[in-house]
Amino acid sequence: MxxxxxxPLRDLPPAASLPPAGLLxxxxxxxxxxxxxxxFAPPGPTLEDGRRDLVGMTREQLAAEMAALGEQPFRARxxxxxxxxxxxxxxxxxxxxxKPLRERLAARYVIGRPExxxxxxxxxxxxKWLLRLRDGQQVETVYIxxxxxxxxxxxxxxxxxxxxxxxxxxxxxxxxxLSAAEIVxxxxxxxxxxxxxxxxKGEAARLLSNIVVMGMGEPLYNYEAVRDALRIVMDPEGIxxxxxxxxxxxxxxxxxxxxxxxxxxxxxxxxxxxVRDDLRDELVPLNRKxxxxxxxxxxxxxxxxxxxxxxxxxxxxxxGVNDSxxxxxxxxxxxxxxxxxVNLIPFNPWPGSRFETSPPAVIxxxxxxxxxxxxxxxxxxxxxxxxxxxxxQLKTASERVRRG
Numbered sequence: 001m002x003x004x005x006x007x008p009l010r011d012l013p014p015a016a017s018l019p020p021a022g023l024l025x026x027x028x029x030x031x032x033x034x035x036x037x038x039x040f041a042p043p044g045p046t047l048e049d050g051r052r053d054l055v056g057m058t059r060e061q062l063a064a065e066m067a068a069l070g071e072q073p074f075r076a077r078x079x080x081x082x083x084x085x086x087x088x089x090x091x092x093x094x095x096x097x098x099k100p101l102r103e104r105l106a107a108r109y110v111i112g113r114p115e116x117x118x119x120x121x122x123x124x125x126x127x128k129w130l131l132r133l134r135d136g137q138q139v140e141t142v143y144i145x146x147x148x149x150x151x152x153x154x155x156x157x158x159x160x161x162x163x164x165x166x167x168x169x170x171x172x173x174x175x176x177x178l179s180a181a182e183i184v185x186x187x188x189x190x191x192x193x194x195x196x197x198x199x200x201k202g203e204a205a206r207l208l209s210n211i212v213v214m215g216m217g218e219p220l221y222n223y224e225a226v227r228d229a230l231r232i233v234m235d236p237e238g239i240x241x242x243x244x245x246x247x248x249x250x251x252x253x254x255x256x257x258x259x260x261x262x263x264x265x266x267x268x269x270x271x272x273x274x275v276r277d278d279l280r281d282e283l284v285p286l287n288r289k290x291x292x293x294x295x296x297x298x299x300x301x302x303x304x305x306x307x308x309x310x311x312x313x314x315x316x317x318x319x320g321v322n323d324s325x326x327x328x329x330x331x332x333x334x335x336x337x338x339x340x341x342v343n344l345i346p347f348n349p350w351p352g353s354r355f356e357t358s359p360p361a362v363i364x365x366x367x368x369x370x371x372x373x374x375x376x377x378x379x380x381x382x383x384x385x386x387x388x389x390x391x392x393q394l395k396t397a398s399e400r401v402r403r404g
Contacts, residue, residue, distance in 0.1 A: 030255040042179040043135050053112040056181025084238025087197030114185045139216055141186040149209035152190045156226055157217025162251055165283050166316055168350040177222040183229035199240050214249040220256035251286045252295040261303040268302055269312040274322050275330040305339050316345045317358035328366045332373035341376035
């Protein structure tokens, strides 16, 4: 049986002492986060030859581009359909648009994609792409197949600023944010690879049925680009994925969680990984700014959270670090009253890591405590370990220094 002889854990404030549900974090803090994101801005949509990329533009921006050409608003709707419903990249094949306009569009615009620099496929069917962006930076995107569906794991930054102790991506410093075009482009690359165009209608089966914003980077530190990209993905006249099929994972950027909930309302996953602040400070350094009590208060007020749409708490199982029965009991106490499920993630080793994976018996005992407390508690089956595509393992092969 697992050892439960460690010293008692320091208690956190009980649920009753958390900030009221209606109390939102200061708008000034959100403004500071958005301003800092601008320091890591991606390249703009204009290529070296002067043409502009239409991918990543909002509907309003696309309409403005057509208006600048002297075209009516319906032209933007036609383009949207061809780009995001049909997956078309060649203006010449857009048969509903008159040939003279197609030629004008081709002279001024492109429908871009990240370049596939390398591709790997795991023995379990997981597929990973190393994507080269227009400025030579690289990110990784992963497709995780299930029996009749699958999820695309999308990155939002080149590198990461959080330096979580157990995460391979965290060893690559933040170079820059991705644009909305680069975020959407990852899903388009996956769809190209599986030939899933045009968009399947209604509830028709899809191979690429879900998106998890869990790749490289902290999505809420690149919120505006992530927001625009996910709105494109959710638009019913294009890719048409519903918000219930999109999960955004955060390490706990509390002020942006509120904004994300109000503007997007996608499923929320929280990288928790510890039940006391001193340990989480070490494992997830962002905790020093937004400690556990503040993070859980933000979860309690997240719009749409319910038994039907539970918040997922991700908890990587680290041998002898956070896997005791006392940890499990404290986790159940902390989550009381939150519509929640807990994903237990066996640690995925990577070269140079100092952690070990908790033994299966320890993980099972931990899970039983949570199940007894009424929480769904699946143990995530490791996928893509042989190609370093599993949770916490993503890290581009080529790291580039951010331009000063």
